[in-house]
Amino acid sequence: xxxxxxxxxxxxxxxxxxxxxxxxxxxxxxxxxxxxxxxxxxxxxxxxxxxxxxxxxxxxxxxxxxxxxxxxxxxxxxxxxxxxxxxxxxxxxxxxxxxxxxxxxxxxxxxxxxxxxxxxxxxxxxxxxxxxxxxxxxxxxxxxxxxxxxxxxxxxxxxxxxxxxxxxxxxxxxxxxxxxxxxxxxxxxxxxxxxxxxxxxxxxxxxxxxxxxxxxxxxxxxxxxxxxxxxxxxxxxxxxxxxxxxxxxxxxxxxxxxxxxxxxx
Numbered sequence: 001x002x003x004x005x006x007x008x009x010x011x012x013x014x015x016x017x018x019x020x021x022x023x024x025x026x027x028x029x030x031x032x033x034x035x036x037x038x039x040x041x042x043x044x045x046x047x048x049x050x051x052x053x054x055x056x057x058x059x060x061x062x063x064x065x066x067x068x069x070x071x072x073x074x075x076x077x078x079x080x081x082x083x084x085x086x087x088x089x090x091x092x093x094x095x096x097x098x099x100x101x102x103x104x105x106x107x108x109x110x111x112x113x114x115x116x117x118x119x120x121x122x123x124x125x126x127x128x129x130x131x132x133x134x135x136x137x138x139x140x141x142x143x144x145x146x147x148x149x150x151x152x153x154x155x156x157x158x159x160x161x162x163x164x165x166x167x168x169x170x171x172x173x174x175x176x177x178x179x180x181x182x183x184x185x186x187x188x189x190x191x192x193x194x195x196x197x198x199x200x201x202x203x204x205x206x207x208x209x210x211x212x213x214x215x216x217x218x219x220x221x222x223x224x225x226x227x228x229x230x231x232x233x234x235x236x237x238x239x240x241x242x243x244x245x246x247x248x249x250x251x252x253x254x255x256x257x258x259x260x261x262x263x264x265x
Contacts, residue, residue: 054154061150068108077105080118095123095131102135107142112190113222120226125236128223133212136219140194140211147198155199168200175202176210183214187251217243 085094102115115135119128159168170178179197182188197207221243228237 057150058154061146064146064150065108068104072105072108072110077101077110078114078118080122085122095127098122099131099134099138102132103138103142106135106139106190107146109191112136112219116219116222117226117229120223121229123227125224125227128227129220132219132223133215136215137208137212140190141204141208143191143194144198144204144207147195148204151195152199159199167196171197171200171202175200176206179207179210180214183211184217185251186218186247187255218247 089097098119105115106112116132119132122128123131159165182193221240224236224240225244228234231237
C-alpha cells in the first residue's frame with residue numbers, strides 16, 4: 001500500500017508499516033492436520049503394527065504351509081513314479097525343473113524318499129542324484145528363510161524348557177556339525193530340522209553346506225534304488241537297499257535306547 005501523495009504534488013513513498021503488513025500477509029500458512037487425517041494415520045499405523053507383529057507373521061507361515069500341503073495332496077506328486085515327466089521337458093531343462101519342483105515339494109512336507117526314488121527312476125543314478133541334492137538344498141533353504149522371517153521372533157521366547165534351550169544352544173553355537181549330524185542320522189525329520197535351525201541363531205550358509213554334504217549318503221541310496229528298480233536282483237539295487245535299511249534300523253535302535261535312558265533319569 002502506498003501513502004497518499006502530499007498536497008504539493010510530490011512523489012508517493014512506501015510506508016514502512018505498510019511494507020511490513022504486506023510481508024506478513026504474503027507468508028503462506030501451512031494448514032494443521034485435520035482430526036480425520038490424524039485418525040486415518042493412527043489407524044494405518046496400528047494396522048501395520050498388528051500385521052507385522054511376530055504372531056501375525058507366524059500365523060501367515062502356518063497358513064502358507066497348510067495351503068502348500070493341501071495343494072500337494074491335490075496334485076499328487078507321487079504320480080511321477082508312474083507317469084514320468086511331461087513330454088515337453090527334456091535334457092538339462094527337465095533336471096532343473098525337477099530340482100525346483102523337488103524343493104517346493106519338500107517345503108510342502110512331501111516325503112523326500114518318494115522324490116528321491118522318482119529322481120532316480122526319471123534321470124538315472126548320476127543326473128538323478130544331482131537333481132535330488134539340488135532340490136534338497138533348495139527346499140531346505142526355502143524352509144529356513146520362511147521360518148527365519150516369519151517364525152523366529154514369535155517362537156524364540158517359547159524356548160524355555162531345558163531340552164529346548166540345549167538344542168537351541170547346540171544349533172546356535174555349533175550349527176554346521178550339528179546340522180551335519182542331523183542330516184546323516186536317518187531318524188531326524190527333514191522339515192523339523194529345517195525349522196528348528198531357522199528358529200535358532202544358526203547362519204544360512206553353514207546350514208546349506210551341512211545340508212548338502214550330510215544328505216549325500218541317504219539321497220544317493222534312494223536315487224540308485226529308484227534307478228535300478230527295474231532290476232531288483234542287481235548288486236547296485238541290493239547295496240542301495242542295504243544302505244537304506246541298515247541306517248534306519250540302527251537309528252531306531254539308538255532312539256529306543258535313548259528313550260529308555262531318558263525315562264531312567
